[in-house]
Amino acid sequence: MKIVLVGYMASGKTSVGKLLAKELEHKFIDLDEYIEVQQEQSIKTIFSEKGEIYFRKVEHKMLKKVLDENDSMILSTGGGTPCYAGNMDVILKNSEHSIYLQLTVPELVERIRREKEQRPLVQKIADEELPEFIGKHLFERRQFYSQAMHIIDCNDKPLEAVVSAIKELLV
Ligand code: S3P
Numbered sequence: 001m002k003i004v005l006v007g008y009m010a011s012g013k014t015s016v017g018k019l020l021a022k023e024l025e026h027k028f029i030d031l032d033e034y035i036e037v038q039q040e041q042s043i044k045t046i047f048s049e050k051g052e053i054y055f056r057k058v059e060h061k062m063l064k065k066v067l068d069e070n071d072s073m074i075l076s077t078g079g080g081t082p083c084y085a086g087n088m089d090v091i092l093k094n095s096e097h098s099i100y101l102q103l104t105v106p107e108l109v110e111r112i113r114r115e116k117e118q119r120p121l122v123q124k125i126a127d128e129e130l131p132e133f134i135g136k137h138l139f140e141r142r143q144f145y146s147q148a149m150h151i152i153d154c155n156d157k158p159l160e161a162v163v164s165a166i167k168e169l170l171v
Helices: 013-024 031-039 043-050 052-069 087-093 105-114 127-145 159-170
Strands: 002-006 028-030 073-076 097-102 150-153
Touching: 002 013, 002 087, 013 028, 013 073, 013 159, 028 031, 031 043, 031 052, 043 052, 052 073, 052 087, 097 159, 105 127, 150 159
Parallel strands: 002 073, 002 097, 028 073, 097 150
Antiparallel strands: none
């Protein structure tokens, strides 16, 4: 069974994916990490040295490759993955479950404020500008995330509760 997690930056895709994979005894793949290993460079360096368009092309190729090569896994994607190059269609056609980890703008602002450094798209945005940036960005991206087969409201839910909610969807 292939399960794909989608959602905005800092929505918990990696932590949820890891714990879910552990509890279901499935293989876990983090797409960003996979790209970093394949490219032998951090996402931050790929963005700064080769630019976002190059990253999006690699991301598209790697998404198809991991979905092709694995019959069973939990895959956590990058925040932009579903929004480019027809990737949401690729996800829908090649997975049994796609899950949008949904959070409100204020909750995302809080989380991203704390961990901006490693994220090239928000790294240079001043804290006071984050609400407007994230609000607009999520408005554009939501149409892609919302195509996921399931939507989980993650606001005020600890990690374990999100994982339990996903497991309930799967039975
Ligand atoms: C991105 C999100 C990042 C990473 C890259 C671009 C985005 O992943 O793929 O920096 O476009 O939202 P996370 O969602 O894991 O931060």
